[in-house]
Amino acid sequence: KAGVTQTPRYLIKTRGQQVTLSCSPISGHRSVSWYQQTPGQGLQFLFEYFSETQRNKGNFPGRFSGRQFSNSRSEMNVSTLELGDSALYLCASSLDTGVGNEQFFGPGTRLTVL
Amino acid sequence: EDQVTQSPEALRLQEGESSSLNCSYTVSGLRGLFWYRQDPGKGPEFLFTLYSAGEEKEKERLKATLTKKESFLHITAPKPEDSATYLCAVKTSYDKVIFGPGTSLSVIP
Numbered sequence: 001k002a003g004v005t006q007t008p009r010y011l012i013k014t015r016g017q018q019v020t021l022s023c024s025p026i027s028g029h030r031s032v033s034w035y036q037q038t039p040g041q042g043l044q045f046l047f048e049y050f051s052e053t054q055r056n057k058g059n060f061p062g063r064f065s066g067r068q069f070s071n072s073r074s075e076m077n078v079s080t081l082e083l084g085d086s087a088l089y090l091c092a093s094s095l096d097t098g099v100g101n102e103q104f105f106g107p108g109t110r111l112t113v114l
Numbered sequence: 115e116d117q118v119t120q121s122p123e124a125l126r127l128q129e130g131e132s133s134s135l136n137c138s139y140t141v142s143g144l145r146g147l148f149w150y151r152q153d154p155g156k157g158p159e160f161l162f163t164l165y166s167a168g169e170e171k172e173k174e175r176l177k178a179t180l181t182k183k184e185s186f187l188h189i190t191a192p193k194p195e196d197s198a199t200y201l202c203a204v205k206t207s208y209d210k211v212i213f214g215p216g217t218s219l220s221v222i223p
Protein backbone atom coordinates (compact mmCIF):
# COMPACT_ATOMS: atom_id res chain seq x y z
CA LYS A 1 0.00 0.00 0.00
CA ALA A 2 1.57 3.28 -1.10
CA GLY A 3 2.13 5.90 1.57
CA VAL A 4 1.36 9.59 1.55
CA THR A 5 3.18 11.37 -1.25
CA GLN A 6 4.04 15.04 -1.39
CA THR A 7 5.31 17.02 -4.32
CA PRO A 8 7.61 18.69 -4.81
CA ARG A 9 10.04 17.54 -2.14
CA TYR A 10 12.12 20.71 -2.30
CA LEU A 11 11.25 24.20 -3.43
CA ILE A 12 13.10 27.51 -3.52
CA LYS A 13 11.13 30.71 -3.94
CA THR A 14 11.72 34.42 -3.42
CA ARG A 15 9.80 36.81 -1.23
CA GLY A 16 6.51 37.96 -2.70
CA GLN A 17 6.02 34.89 -4.87
CA GLN A 18 3.34 32.31 -4.30
CA VAL A 19 3.64 28.54 -4.07
CA THR A 20 1.38 25.50 -4.36
CA LEU A 21 2.18 22.22 -2.63
CA SER A 22 0.49 18.93 -3.39
CA CYS A 23 -0.43 15.94 -1.24
CA SER A 24 -1.78 12.56 -2.32
CA PRO A 25 -3.20 10.61 0.63
CA ILE A 26 -3.15 6.88 1.11
CA SER A 27 -5.78 5.21 -1.05
CA GLY A 28 -9.11 5.17 0.80
CA HIS A 29 -8.17 7.94 3.21
CA ARG A 30 -10.57 10.85 3.10
CA SER A 31 -9.07 13.19 5.69
CA VAL A 32 -5.99 15.30 4.94
CA SER A 33 -4.26 17.63 7.38
CA TRP A 34 -1.42 20.06 6.75
CA TYR A 35 1.29 21.10 9.21
CA GLN A 36 4.20 23.52 9.19
CA GLN A 37 7.41 22.45 10.94
CA THR A 38 10.17 24.91 11.84
CA PRO A 39 13.08 24.65 14.29
CA GLY A 40 11.71 27.55 16.34
CA GLN A 41 7.98 26.79 16.44
CA GLY A 42 7.96 23.03 15.98
CA LEU A 43 4.99 21.37 14.30
CA GLN A 44 2.00 23.65 13.90
CA PHE A 45 -1.41 22.69 12.55
CA LEU A 46 -2.47 24.54 9.41
CA PHE A 47 -5.78 23.00 8.36
CA GLU A 48 -7.76 19.79 7.96
CA TYR A 49 -9.91 18.74 5.02
CA PHE A 50 -12.50 16.01 4.79
CA SER A 51 -14.68 15.29 1.79
CA GLU A 52 -13.56 18.51 0.07
CA THR A 53 -14.55 20.65 3.08
CA GLN A 54 -12.24 22.45 5.46
CA ARG A 55 -13.12 21.14 8.90
CA ASN A 56 -10.59 22.97 10.97
CA LYS A 57 -8.04 25.73 10.67
CA GLY A 58 -5.00 26.69 12.73
CA ASN A 59 -3.79 30.17 13.60
CA PHE A 60 -2.17 31.15 10.34
CA PRO A 61 -2.78 34.26 8.22
CA GLY A 62 -5.08 34.20 5.23
CA ARG A 63 -2.07 33.92 2.91
CA PHE A 64 -2.21 30.21 3.72
CA SER A 65 -5.05 28.40 2.01
CA GLY A 66 -5.88 24.93 0.87
CA ARG A 67 -8.35 22.76 -0.89
CA GLN A 68 -9.24 19.13 -1.33
CA PHE A 69 -10.41 17.45 -4.50
CA SER A 70 -13.02 14.75 -4.99
CA ASN A 71 -10.27 12.10 -5.11
CA SER A 72 -9.07 13.30 -1.66
CA ARG A 73 -5.86 14.78 -3.05
CA SER A 74 -5.11 18.11 -1.46
CA GLU A 75 -3.18 21.24 -2.27
CA MET A 76 -2.07 24.10 -0.10
CA ASN A 77 -1.18 27.53 -1.37
CA VAL A 78 0.89 30.25 0.22
CA SER A 79 0.68 33.68 -1.38
CA THR A 80 3.02 36.64 -0.98
CA LEU A 81 5.78 34.53 0.53
CA GLU A 82 7.78 35.86 3.47
CA LEU A 83 11.18 34.76 4.73
CA GLY A 84 9.47 33.28 7.80
CA ASP A 85 7.50 30.87 5.62
CA SER A 86 10.64 28.81 5.10
CA ALA A 87 9.75 25.48 6.67
CA LEU A 88 9.01 21.81 6.16
CA TYR A 89 5.38 21.44 5.16
CA LEU A 90 3.92 18.10 6.14
CA CYS A 91 0.74 16.45 4.98
CA ALA A 92 -0.97 13.68 6.93
CA SER A 93 -3.86 11.47 5.91
CA SER A 94 -6.29 9.32 7.86
CA LEU A 95 -9.32 7.24 7.06
CA ASP A 96 -11.69 9.57 8.82
CA THR A 97 -11.66 12.55 11.14
CA GLY A 98 -12.28 10.77 14.43
CA VAL A 99 -9.60 10.98 17.10
CA GLY A 100 -9.05 7.23 16.90
CA ASN A 101 -7.98 7.41 13.28
CA GLU A 102 -4.22 7.11 12.98
CA GLN A 103 -2.53 9.82 10.95
CA PHE A 104 0.06 8.83 8.38
CA PHE A 105 2.52 11.55 7.46
CA GLY A 106 4.21 12.16 4.15
CA PRO A 107 7.92 13.02 3.82
CA GLY A 108 7.17 16.73 3.55
CA THR A 109 8.02 19.56 1.17
CA ARG A 110 11.02 21.64 2.19
CA LEU A 111 10.27 25.27 1.21
CA THR A 112 13.04 27.85 1.26
CA VAL A 113 12.14 31.50 0.77
CA LEU A 114 15.01 33.79 -0.25
CA GLU B 115 -4.15 28.90 26.57
CA ASP B 116 -3.75 25.35 25.28
CA GLN B 117 -0.15 24.23 25.59
CA VAL B 118 2.00 21.10 25.26
CA THR B 119 5.54 20.91 26.61
CA GLN B 120 8.09 18.10 26.50
CA SER B 121 11.12 17.32 28.60
CA PRO B 122 13.96 16.86 28.38
CA GLU B 123 14.76 18.71 25.16
CA ALA B 124 17.50 16.20 24.42
CA LEU B 125 18.49 12.90 25.99
CA ARG B 126 21.58 10.82 25.50
CA LEU B 127 21.47 7.20 26.67
CA GLN B 128 23.83 4.27 26.60
CA GLU B 129 22.45 1.22 24.83
CA GLY B 130 20.39 -0.72 27.37
CA GLU B 131 19.94 2.26 29.71
CA SER B 132 16.18 2.66 30.28
CA SER B 133 14.60 6.10 30.70
CA SER B 134 11.39 8.11 30.31
CA LEU B 135 10.33 11.09 28.24
CA ASN B 136 7.73 13.50 29.57
CA CYS B 137 4.87 15.31 27.83
CA SER B 138 2.88 17.80 29.91
CA TYR B 139 -0.30 19.39 28.62
CA THR B 140 -2.73 22.13 29.55
CA VAL B 141 -5.73 22.00 27.25
CA SER B 142 -9.42 22.78 27.32
CA GLY B 143 -10.64 19.23 27.08
CA LEU B 144 -8.56 16.28 25.88
CA ARG B 145 -9.90 14.04 23.15
CA GLY B 146 -6.68 12.13 22.70
CA LEU B 147 -2.92 12.25 23.18
CA PHE B 148 -0.58 10.94 20.51
CA TRP B 149 3.07 9.90 20.43
CA TYR B 150 5.09 10.02 17.22
CA ARG B 151 8.64 9.23 16.27
CA GLN B 152 10.41 11.39 13.68
CA ASP B 153 13.66 10.48 11.96
CA PRO B 154 15.75 13.18 10.25
CA GLY B 155 14.37 14.14 6.85
CA LYS B 156 11.16 12.17 7.33
CA GLY B 157 7.61 12.81 8.46
CA PRO B 158 6.47 11.72 11.92
CA GLU B 159 5.59 8.06 12.37
CA PHE B 160 2.62 7.21 14.58
CA LEU B 161 3.32 5.24 17.75
CA PHE B 162 0.37 5.44 20.19
CA THR B 163 -2.95 7.08 20.96
CA LEU B 164 -4.08 7.43 24.59
CA TYR B 165 -7.56 8.61 25.47
CA SER B 166 -8.00 8.72 29.24
CA ALA B 167 -6.03 8.90 32.47
CA GLY B 168 -4.72 5.54 33.56
CA GLU B 169 -4.43 4.16 30.06
CA GLU B 170 -1.21 2.41 29.01
CA LYS B 171 -0.03 1.10 25.64
CA GLU B 172 3.07 -0.88 24.70
CA LYS B 173 4.98 -1.58 21.53
CA GLU B 174 8.28 -3.41 21.59
CA ARG B 175 10.60 -1.41 23.89
CA LEU B 176 8.18 1.51 24.23
CA LYS B 177 5.40 2.01 26.76
CA ALA B 178 3.18 5.09 26.92
CA THR B 179 1.15 6.11 29.97
CA LEU B 180 -1.30 8.93 30.57
CA THR B 181 -2.40 10.93 33.62
CA LYS B 182 -4.69 13.95 33.81
CA LYS B 183 -1.80 16.35 33.26
CA GLU B 184 0.98 14.45 31.54
CA SER B 185 2.09 11.44 29.57
CA PHE B 186 5.27 9.44 29.79
CA LEU B 187 7.01 7.45 27.09
CA HIS B 188 9.12 4.80 28.78
CA ILE B 189 11.94 3.29 26.77
CA THR B 190 13.22 -0.03 28.08
CA ALA B 191 16.72 -1.22 27.15
CA PRO B 192 16.98 1.11 24.15
CA LYS B 193 18.98 0.28 21.04
CA PRO B 194 20.78 2.69 18.68
CA GLU B 195 17.91 2.36 16.18
CA ASP B 196 15.62 3.99 18.76
CA SER B 197 17.50 7.25 18.19
CA ALA B 198 15.01 9.81 16.86
CA THR B 199 12.95 12.80 17.91
CA TYR B 200 9.85 11.80 19.88
CA LEU B 201 6.87 14.10 19.56
CA CYS B 202 3.69 14.18 21.54
CA ALA B 203 0.50 15.88 20.39
CA VAL B 204 -2.94 16.43 21.83
CA LYS B 205 -6.31 16.79 20.17
CA THR B 206 -8.52 19.18 22.12
CA SER B 207 -12.26 19.19 22.51
CA TYR B 208 -12.30 21.85 19.78
CA ASP B 209 -10.56 19.40 17.43
CA LYS B 210 -7.34 21.44 17.47
CA VAL B 211 -4.13 19.43 17.24
CA ILE B 212 -1.22 20.84 19.26
CA PHE B 213 2.26 19.34 19.07
CA GLY B 214 4.95 19.57 21.71
CA PRO B 215 8.48 20.65 20.75
CA GLY B 216 9.83 17.11 20.90
CA THR B 217 12.61 15.25 22.69
CA SER B 218 15.69 14.34 20.69
CA LEU B 219 16.89 10.91 21.81
CA SER B 220 20.36 9.57 21.06
CA VAL B 221 21.22 6.00 22.01
CA ILE B 222 24.96 5.33 22.03
CA PRO B 223 26.24 1.78 21.34
